Amino acid sequence: MEKVNVALLGLGTVGSGVWKMLKENQDVIARKTGKWYQVHAILVKDPGKKRDLEITDARITTDFSQVLTEETDVLVEVMGGVEPAYSYIKQAMKKGCHVVTANKELIAKHGMELEQLAKQCQVQLRYEASVGGGIPVISTLRHFLKANRIDRIQGILNGTTNYILTQMQEKGHSFAEVLKKAQEKGYAESDPSSDVEGLDAVYKLTILMRLAFQARVSVSDIFYQGITDILSGELQLAGKLGYSVKLLAQAEKFGENGPVSGSVLPTLVPKEHPLASVRDVYNAMTVEGDYVQDLTLVGQGAGQKPTASAVVEDLLNTNGFAEQNPLPVKEPWMLSGDDLFPTRFLLLKVRGQVTESMLSPSFCKEASSLALLPAEEHTFIGLILRGWTQEKTDALVSTWDGKVDGIRIRPVLSGEATGSKRSLPLARTM
Numbered sequence: 001m002e003k004v005n006v007a008l009l010g011l012g013t014v015g016s017g018v019w020k021m022l023k024e025n026q027d028v029i030a031r032k033t034g035k036w037y038q039v040h041a042i043l044v045k046d047p048g049k050k051r052d053l054e055i056t057d058a059r060i061t062t063d064f065s066q067v068l069t070e071e072t073d074v075l076v077e078v079m080g081g082v083e084p085a086y087s088y089i090k091q092a093m094k095k096g097c098h099v100v101t102a103n104k105e106l107i108a109k110h111g112m113e114l115e116q117l118a119k120q121c122q123v124q125l126r127y128e129a130s131v132g133g134g135i136p137v138i139s140t141l142r143h144f145l146k147a148n149r150i151d152r153i154q155g156i157l158n159g160t161t162n163y164i165l166t167q168m169q170e171k172g173h174s175f176a177e178v179l180k181k182a183q184e185k186g187y188a189e190s191d192p193s194s195d196v197e198g199l200d201a202v203y204k205l206t207i208l209m210r211l212a213f214q215a216r217v218s219v220s221d222i223f224y225q226g227i228t229d230i231l232s233g234e235l236q237l238a239g240k241l242g243y244s245v246k247l248l249a250q251a252e253k254f255g256e257n258g259p260v261s262g263s264v265l266p267t268l269v270p271k272e273h274p275l276a277s278v279r280d281v282y283n284a285m286t287v288e289g290d291y292v293q294d295l296t297l298v299g300q301g302a303g304q305k306p307t308a309s310a311v312v313e314d315l316l317n318t319n320g321f322a323e324q325n326p327l328p329v330k331e332p333w334m335l336s337g338d339d340l341f342p343t344r345f346l347l348l349k350v351r352g353q354v355t356e357s358m359l360s361p362s363f364c365k366e367a368s369s370l371a372l373l374p375a376e377e378h379t380f381i382g383l384i385l386r387g388w389t390q391e392k393t394d395a396l397v398s399t400w401d402g403k404v405d406g407i408r409i410r411p412v413l414s415g416e417a418t419g420s421k422r423s424l425p426l427a428r429t430m
Contacts, residue, residue: 002035006315007067007097008042008058009088010079014102014129015042016053017308018076018315025312033316041067043079043088068092074318076311077101078129086110093121098318102129102311108203108219111210126314131157131204132283134306135299140287141211148289150212153251154413155285156278157204157264159301160188160195161227161247165266166279169235169245175228187281197226198247201264205249212287213253213260215332223337224264233373234347234408237382240371243268243345244276248413250337263337268345268384268412274298341411344388346396347380349406354379363399366392378405384412 006022008015022029022037030036041059059066064084068075068091075092077085077099085106089099099118101107107114107127118125128138141150156162160182167178179196182188194200202222209217227247238245248267253260269276274296278284283301288294300306353374364370367383374380385392388409397404 001030004035004037005071005073006037006039007069007072007075007092008039009067009075009077009085011042011044011051011053011060012078012080013304014078014307014311016051017304018078018311019053019055021305021308021312029312029316035316037315040071041069043067064088064091068095068097072097074098074100074315076315077103078311079103080105082106082109089114089125090117093117093123093125096121096123098124098126100126100311100314100318102127102307104130104200104203104207108206111207112216124318126318127207128314129307129310131207132285132297132310133159133299133301133303134309135283135285135297135301136310137208137285137297138211140295140297141208145287145289145292145295148292149256150287150289151253152288153205153208153212153249153285154275154288155205155208155249156246156275156283157201157249157285157301158195158198158247159281159283160192161198161201162278162282163187163280164196165227165230165235165245165247168230168232169239172232172236174232175230196228198224198264199226201247201249205251205262205264208249208285209251209260209262212251213332215253215260217260217262217332217334221334222262222264225266227266229408230266231347231380231406231408233349233375233380234345234382234410237347237371237373237380238268238345240373241268241345241369241382241384242271243412244271245269245410246275246278248275248411250413252340253332254335259333259335261335261337261340263340265338265411267341268410270413273413338411341413342388343384343386343412343414344393345408345410345412346383346385346388346393347406347408347410348383348397348400348404350379350381350400351377351403351405352379354381360399363396366396 039058047060075097079085107130131137164178202224206217206219235245246269249264251262275284284298286296368386370383
């Protein structure tokens with residue numbers, strides 16, 4: 001039986017999961033692939049750290065030169081961060097090693113360069129686990145939708161923020177309360193800024209846009225906002241109006257040679273939409289193509305087992321067939337993702353108790369729907385505005401004559417049929 005020697009960079013949550021899966025499922029893997037996968041060396045920061053693993057047949061070291069040896073066939077990188085992972089991966093490719101990584105930040109920032117280097121070195125670069133954990137998002141785009149023109153991607157790409165928003169909307173708790181609970185459960189890091197500020201989802205969307213649209217998209221091209229200023233009151237009002245609030249990653253391409261847009265924003269999603277019912281730490285992605293129409297993938301987007309599964313499946317496929325990594329063909333005209341939501345949710349925090357009878361006809365006329373939520377000294381007023389403009393918002397605020405103590409404006413996902421062609425905003429076509 002052919003032996004495949006694997007070098008593992010990182011033995012944290014994901015790295016430990018990879019080790020366990022290769023050990024516990026070694027017989028299943030050998031039976032299905034005809035190959036014996038052996039981790040012969042592991043790179044760690046602290047060899048003396050106590051781990052719930054019994055490792056006797058692999059070298060554990062802090063020296064990369066002891067990991068990347070002549071016998072290494074595949075390098076598996078699960079250490080995270082840009083450096084030194086970036087340098088290690090390049091060295092491995094130049095020595096003729098295939099590379100499997102779960103590093104979303106690295107692939108978002110340097111994916112194009114690494115794809116080109118892999119092609120030059122005639123090795124494979126696989127990164128399924130960098131987006132969606134155990135959900136086969138990247139494989140779906142690469143292998144199962146090659147004949148489709150992809151028009152749109154919409155997704156919940158971060159489990160931490162989805163858990164927080166779910167708990168806030170369903171239980172009425174504050175952001176701070178739910179974040180603390182998420183950290184206690186292990187759903188959020190001690191420093192959750194990359195998740196709650198939206199950057200984690202930006203990295204993932206950048207990768208997906210390059211694959212789906214074959215366009216040179218960088219992290220800085222994505223317009224994004226996090227969820228740190230979300231109020232439980234606005235989530236309650238959104239629910240009354242028939243929406244769930246999600247940190248939505250969305251990308252669109254307008255025509256074969258048209259512009260593209262990408263954004264990660266707290267967004268009101270109609271409750272009948274497939275993404276609205278995705279709760280807690282689950283991730284999901286909807287892809288719209290010209291022939292497949294709409295396809296939704298749902299699953300656990302993080303965690304030891306789902307992520308390790310994606311890494312190991314990539315590992316098993318490195319020797320199965322030559323991977324065709326489609327390199328981006330052009331730098332697209334980028335639109336601001338914030339410009340592409342003609343419908344908005346406006347939240348006003350108004351001093352005093354307000355009832356519907358107190359709202360003027362002109363105020364009500366501007367909203368396609370509205371709802372009120374009394375608080376102790378304020379009333380939250382939520383309005384759905386179609387054909388939104390800043391001028392319309394300013395006019396609505398002015399009717400309260402200085403009584404507005406807070407304003408939030410959120411995009412609302414269109415209820416139009418999936419698979420339909422959307423036209424550019426008029427302002428962008430002139």
